[in-house]
Amino acid sequence: MKNALRNPASYLMFIIPTIALYGLFFLYPMFSSVVYAFTNWNGLEETKFIGMANFETAFGDSNFRSAIINNMYFIVFSVGLQVPIIVLLALLISNVKRFKGFYKTTVFIPSILSTSVIGILWGFIYDPDIGPISAALKFFGIEPIYWLADSKWAMIALLLTNAWQWVGFFIVLILAAILAIPKDIDEAAAIDGANGTQRAWYLTIPLIKPIISVVVMLSIAGAMRVVDIVLVMTNGGPAGTTEVMASYMVNKAIKYGDYGYGMALSIIIFAFALVFTAIYQLTLGKTERIEY
Amino acid sequence: MPASIKKTMPHIVLMAYVVIILFPFVFVVFSSLKENNVEISQAPFAFPKALYFQNYVDAWVQASIDVYFWNSAYLGISSAVLGVLLAAGTSFALTRMKFKFTSKLIYQVILLGMLIPGNVLFIAQYILMMDLHILGKHWALFWPYTAGALPFSVLLISAFMKAIPAELEEAAIIDGLSAPGLFARIVLPLTVPALVTVFIINFLGNWNEYLLASFFISKDALRTLPTGMVGFRDAYQTNYALICTGIVFSVTPVLVLYAFLQEQIIEGITAGSVKG
Numbered sequence: 001m002k003n004a005l006r007n008p009a010s011y012l013m014f015i016i017p018t019i020a021l022y023g024l025f026f027l028y029p030m031f032s033s034v035v036y037a038f039t040n041w042n043g044l045e046e047t048k049f050i051g052m053a054n055f056e057t058a059f060g061d062s063n064f065r066s067a068i069i070n071n072m073y074f075i076v077f078s079v080g081l082q083v084p085i086i087v088l089l090a091l092l093i094s095n096v097k098r099f100k101g102f103y104k105t106t107v108f109i110p111s112i113l114s115t116s117v118i119g120i121l122w123g124f125i126y127d128p129d130i131g132p133i134s135a136a137l138k139f140f141g142i143e144p145i146y147w148l149a150d151s152k153w154a155m156i157a158l159l160l161t162n163a164w165q166w167v168g169f170f171i172v173l174i175l176a177a178i179l180a181i182p183k184d185i186d187e188a189a190a191i192d193g194a195n196g197t198q199r200a201w202y203l204t205i206p207l208i209k210p211i212i213s214v215v216v217m218l219s220i221a222g223a224m225r226v227v228d229i230v231l232v233m234t235n236g237g238p239a240g241t242t243e244v245m246a247s248y249m250v251n252k253a254i255k256y257g258d259y260g261y262g263m264a265l266s267i268i269i270f271a272f273a274l275v276f277t278a279i280y281q282l283t284l285g286k287t288e289r290i291e292y
Numbered sequence: 293m294p295a296s297i298k299k300t301m302p303h304i305v306l307m308a309y310v311v312i313i314l315f316p317f318v319f320v321v322f323s324s325l326k327e328n329n330v331e332i333s334q335a336p337f338a339f340p341k342a343l344y345f346q347n348y349v350d351a352w353v354q355a356s357i358d359v360y361f362w363n364s365a366y367l368g369i370s371s372a373v374l375g376v377l378l379a380a381g382t383s384f385a386l387t388r389m390k391f392k393f394t395s396k397l398i399y400q401v402i403l404l405g406m407l408i409p410g411n412v413l414f415i416a417q418y419i420l421m422m423d424l425h426i427l428g429k430h431w432a433l434f435w436p437y438t439a440g441a442l443p444f445s446v447l448l449i450s451a452f453m454k455a456i457p458a459e460l461e462e463a464a465i466i467d468g469l470s471a472p473g474l475f476a477r478i479v480l481p482l483t484v485p486a487l488v489t490v491f492i493i494n495f496l497g498n499w500n501e502y503l504l505a506s507f508f509i510s511k512d513a514l515r516t517l518p519t520g521m522v523g524f525r526d527a528y529q530t531n532y533a534l535i536c537t538g539i540v541f542s543v544t545p546v547l548v549l550y551a552f553l554q555e556q557i558i559e560g561i562t563a564g565s566v567k568g
Binding site (some may be wrong): 004005006007008010011013014015017018021022023024026028029030032036065066089092093095096098103104105106107108109111112113114115116119120121122123124125127129132135149152156163164166168169172173176214218221224225228231232246249250253254259262263266267269270273 | 302303304305308309310312313315318320323329333337343351355378379381382384386388389390392393396398401405408409410411412413414415416417418419420424435436438439440442443446461465470471472473474475498500501502503506507517518519521522531535536538539540542543546547550557558561562565
């Protein structure tokens with residue numbers, strides 16, 4: 001009687017469009033990136049296999065090396081500075097009785113907006129002539145700072161904007177994990193005389209370690225991927241001080257038509273992302289599954 | 293510490309954070325209603341002297357925000373609809389039809405797509421668009437958007453469909469329904485909540501997408517809001533009130549959606565990121 005669900009024609013009809021699109025837009029580009037990364041393809045000369053030359057060029061280029069370092073800034077900032085703040089704010093929200101929903105809904109807002117619009121918006125806020133930060137500084141008698149045009153400040157300005165966009169998203173992730181912990185554990189500790197800080201430190205944080213580890217990995221992945229905010233706010237400037245790997249790749253490949261080189265760069269970005277995630281998984285991120 | 297202070301301390305910290313999140317929006321809305329830069333720079337934190345709605349008319353018509361807006365809307369909606377339907381069909385075949393081994397394999401391969409960061413494929417997709425002769429056309433965004441959302445959509449919809457009890461479809465098959473009929477009349481209606489969530493997440497992703505839109509489209513009339521807005525900023529560098537109006541136009545639809553469907557949006561976005 002179940003022939004209808006064993007009909008290969010219907011099965012194929014449901015599967016093929018998805019597989020076709022997936023193959024064309026995921027598998028084929030992935031495959032062609034790997035192949036062309038070893039060629040000098042630039043649309044002008046004859047395409048030749050050139051071995052590791054693209055990779056040597058990339059790591060020999062001081063601009064690319066400084067782009068790698070800038071990606072590291074994103075990692076260090078988002079993991080080292082943002083994650084503790086995220087955990088702290090999530091703990092605070094989970095403990096308040098009133099406005100819990102309001103806090104959750106509000107902090108999440110920036111993560112549903114377009115990064116390009118956020119870039120424009122913050123470009124305005126950083127504006128030295130009429131931006132509100134300058135106005136506030138002027139009130140304290142401080143000269144306006146050219147946030148995005150000064151190589152001392154541009155990177156910090158980007159990191160702060162990026163944090164503004166994503167901290168709330170991670171707060172909500174962690175908050176969900178905290179609220180999923182059964183209440184009686186916390187109550188038992190309270191009866192035993194543990195105060196709020198002790199309960200957070202010895203109870204809640206160990207219990208949410210797996211999700212913190214997810215947040216760290218997502219932060220690393222995000223830091224390796226970061227590009228929109230750079231293109232919109234500084235386009236890598238001033239003088240390359242905010243260039244990241246992906247913006248360097250996009251500019252090289254599209255503006256100069258160095259496709260083979262661009263694909264090699266994309267493989268490098270992918271490799272970096274995999275390596276960092278693996279390192280984290282094997283070291284600090286090692287956690288057993290927790291059963292309540 | 294007195295209990296009352298202990299109770300209000302968290303709220304003070306959290307409210308401070310909420311102010312940091314909301315301040316830029318308030319600032320942009322105020323600025324969009326100010327007449328010019330002078331008024332913004334003289335009193336950046338003040339409420340506008342007179343509500344100057346002319347900016348909205350100017351931005352919408354002269355600065356062609358209307359064009360970007362409709363481009364974003366129709367591309368975002370059409371590609372999200374197609375993506376959801378394809379993913380629903382595939383999820384149905386993978387979870388309900390009796391080709392277990394093939395289905396498992398296909399499912400794993402599709403999920404692999406969630407591991408590949410989008411911008412790793414960027415250059416190769418650019419070349420692909422050239423080869424397909426659709427670079428510079430809306431198709432160059434439509435197809436990558438549709439395809440790009442598939443892994444996440446299949447993941448979420450499959451999880452939902454697995455939970456539908458088998459008795460329902462057995463009865464339907466005895467009544468003589470074919471697999472497509474079963475899908476369209478029984479399973480799809482039951483899956484609507486998941487479809488709505490996936491549709492909204494995909495729509496938001498398309499509406500906000502910047503990288504592909506800025507390099508795959510060059511004609512101004514074909515731009516979407518994120519790229520159009522950047523061009524708009526570069527063109528009107530000196531008129532901040534007008535730029536703020538543009539920001540309001542671009543952010544409002546998202547916030548309205550969010551106001552109505554915050555639970556679905558938060559759940560969908562966080563589920564997609566954690567499982568990937």
